[in-house]
Amino acid sequence: MTSWVGRTAAEIAVAVREKRATPREVVAEHLARIERLDGRVGAFRSVRAEAALAEADEVAARPGLDELPLAGVPVAVKDNLAVRGESTRVGSAATPDTPAPEDHVTVARLRAAGAVVVGLTNVPELCVFGTTEGVHGTARNPWDTSRTAGGSSGGSAAAVAAGLVPVALGNDGMGSLRIPAANCGLVTIKPGHGVVPAGISEGDWFGMSENGPLATTVEDVRLMLSVLAGTEVARRVEPGPRTxxxxxxxxxxxxxxxxxxxxxxxxxxxxxxxxxxxxxxxxxxxxxxxxxxxxxxxxxxxxxxxxxxxxxxxxxxxxxxxxxxxxxxxxxxxxxxxxxxxxxxxxxxxxxxxxxxxxxxxxxxxxxxxxxxxxxxxxxxxxxxxxxxxxxxxxxxxxxxxxxxxxxxxxxxxxxxxxxxxxxxxxxxxxxxxxxxxxxxxxxxxx
The missing domain is CATH 3.90.1300.10 (Amidase signature (AS) domain)
Incomplete structure (x- = not known):
């Protein structure tokens, strides 16, 4: 049996499109790894095990499966972006524990591309600091669990670095993608202003906050950024010398x-x-x-x-x-x-x-x-x-x-x-x- 844990998002999506894997088996393998390892890592605030498997089945039955760029790819979402049916706690006890009625636009784009949201990841309260801990848990660096994963997208970074998901969604207002990516050995990009829809908390920190991908390869960052941006902004360019x-x-x-x-x-x-x-x-x-x-x-x-x-x-x-x-x-x-x-x-x-x-x-x-x-x-x-x-x-x-x-x-x-x-x-x-x-x-x- 082929294991899909540890594979890139690009590899998983190709396998699902070619019917060499089903979204359910891919998601189930990652959920099993989360159950086994996340107690040591602290990546997730909430895991959507039953809902994710049901959504995986929906992806498998979707017309045009063979054209979905993220077909069957498990993805984690930072807990300051709305996921339909789940609360958005932003790392705090002060935020309401009420389900979001709609997906954030970036989450909706990932799902439209065939991705399956397996859970929401830990953040520091209100995503303020470059370490991730609080009332909902502590995110640790999977390479050295004595150290913080970083912040504020610390849970998302820890999830990818531990192989709990191949890619994750985070955002960056003062380094909140790049800091945990650097700690956890990941690739990320904070896109320029306006490339990806923001809509983060109240006012995007005056336009400084941007949503973006966390991944283990540049190919996966490029793939996920294109989905988030809704364009080929991340297309390969003709190689040439740069200054x-x-x-x-x-x-x-x-x-x-x-x-x-x-x-x-x-x-x-x-x-x-x-x-x-x-x-x-x-x-x-x-x-x-x-x-x-x-x-x-x-x-x-x-x-x-x-x-x-x-x-x-x-x-x-x-x-x-x-x-x-x-x-x-x-x-x-x-x-x-x-x-x-x-x-x-x-x-x-x-x-x-x-x-x-x-x-x-x-x-x-x-x-x-x-x-x-x-x-x-x-x-x-x-x-x-x-x-x-x-x-x-x-x-x-x-x-x-x-x-x-x-x-x-x-x-x-x-x-x-x-x-x-x-x-x-x-x-x-x-x-x-x-x-x-x-x-x-x-x-x-x-x-």
Whole structure:
């Protein structure tokens, strides 16, 4: 009997379309793995076992099965996006436990493409922090379960890295796809603004949050992004030399990058230079005020999301984050700071097609009850390990995390690729070159 656990989404979809596998057997195998392993990983807040098997049967009976791009593919959904018939808790005790009447548009597109939603994944409360823990569970890195999977799409990343599903849906407001992908050895892309429908919580964090895929291969990211975008935005482009800027400096003053992440960037730069690209050191002109601007937007987004929720049911770190953010709401809503940052960085991307940086500054914090710890301790832990991602939410430009090498602990290391608006296909093409020249282990060896 062929096992479909550990196969890519692309492989599963082809097998289902060719009648070499049924959606039910594929989904059932993944549900069995979830039941066996998720107690150690903490990826899921809710598993839809019976509903998923019924939906798998519906996919099998659907006319045009042989044309569905994600036929029979099990997918996990981040618990801040509506799944019809399921509650959307956003990692909190303060949110209502009422079933959603309709799918979020991205979930609807995945289902229309033949995917089967097997469950909703854990997030930190209101998707605020870069570690995933709270009243609904703790998501751990399957490569090193003593460490957090990252956040806020931590449960989605853990599910894919553990082989519980081949692909998952998440979103990214300050790095929430790229941070857990980098921790867990996955590929992801935060698409540029407007490429994929957002509709995340209340106002998409002023347009900074984007929905996107988490996967183990660039092919699966490309496939899922095309479904989410509803176009061939992720089509392969004609290969050709790109001008690639290389920077290992943190965008945030006072935060350094550890040796393993800096070394990964230098090695990836050499690889891309050997592939014929024009690679050169170049520092983006980050403003000294970037850290403060990022903090203002980060906290203000939480202030909007927390409005209307019972503060007595929110964790203290969330309450403080929202209270800080309320002071910045008026200024943040104008978008003036983000527009100034775009104008400042535009000339840099006129000279360079792509920016290559570390994905993180250091390995992720220990898994633990971060939701019970103080606000400042959480902010410092997040900032010190993940300073590389926020600028590209502020600009609204596309950025990827791509696995590259390993840390001394044996857990994955990663680099980040950033491009100008509309460069998603270019970034995916470069990531595919990296994957071909420097392949990575796709899933953690959990047994």
């Amino acid at each position: 690639i800027a290389v920077s290992v400096r943190s965008p945030l003053a006072g935060v350094g990058v550890s040796r393993p992440y800096a070394s990964a960037v230098r090695e990836a730069a050499g690889l891309l230079a050997g592939a014929g690209h024009r690679v050169r050191p170049a520092e983006p002109p980050y403003p000294l005020s970037l850290g403060l601007v990022a903090l203002q937007h980060w906290t203000a987004g939480t202030a909007v999301d927390a409005a209307g929720l019972d503060p007595r049911r929110l964790a203290r770190r969330t309450r403080v984050h929202a209270a800080v953010g309320r002071r910045f709401l008026t200024g943040v809503r104008t978008g003036a700071q983000r527009e100034r940052l775009r104008r400042r960085l535009d000339p840099f991307f006129a000279e360079h097609d792509v920016l290559l940086t570390p994905a993180l500054a250091r390995r992720s914090p220990q898994a633990g009850p971060w939701h019970e710890r103080g606000w400042l301790r959480n902010v410092l832990a997040n900032t010190n390990y993940s300073p590389m991602t926020p600028p590209w939410n502020l600009t609204g430009w596309p950025a990827m995390a791509v696995p590259f090498g390993t840390l001394p602990s044996g857990a994955p290391c990663a680099v980040q690729l950033v491009g100008r608006p509309g460069s998603e296909a270019d970034l995916l093409d470069l990531a595919e070159q990296i994957e071909r020249l420097h392949p990575w282990r796709r899933t953690a060896g959990l047994a």
